[in-house]
Amino acid sequence: MDKIIAFLEDNLLSCSWKQYLGQECMGCGMQRAIILLLKGDFIGSFKMYPALYTLIIMFVFLAFHLKFDYKKGHLILRYLFIVNVIIILVNYLIKII
Incomplete structure (x- = not known):
């Protein structure tokens, strides 16, 4: 599981909405929330997304x-x-x- 989490952390997709408009989109935080969920941080995951x-x-x-x-x-x-x-x-x- 640690290898999967490390792979996901190393390969996060960038948000083109945030890159071009400077503002988070409606999906921003989902990737990080999934990683937090896989790590077992349920509250942190909920706060993120x-x-x-x-x-x-x-x-x-x-x-x-x-x-x-x-x-x-x-x-x-x-x-x-x-x-x-x-x-x-x-x-x-x-x-x-």
Whole structure:
């Protein structure tokens, strides 16, 4: 696991939005939050990018829905998507204020 974390830390992608506009985008912090999560720093990961946990939940549920075809799975996915968008937008607004 240490090799994976070291590889990720050495190969972080740069944000062209931040590079050209000088302001963080709505996805800035996600890579660092994933690294913190892999290191076991759950609180630090949440502070870095709060939507990471709900995104993980959404993608795990999506995988289960595709496998087992839940009756109301599409509605749950829609609500999870809306929650994620709200969290990302609120986090972005807090960053720029």
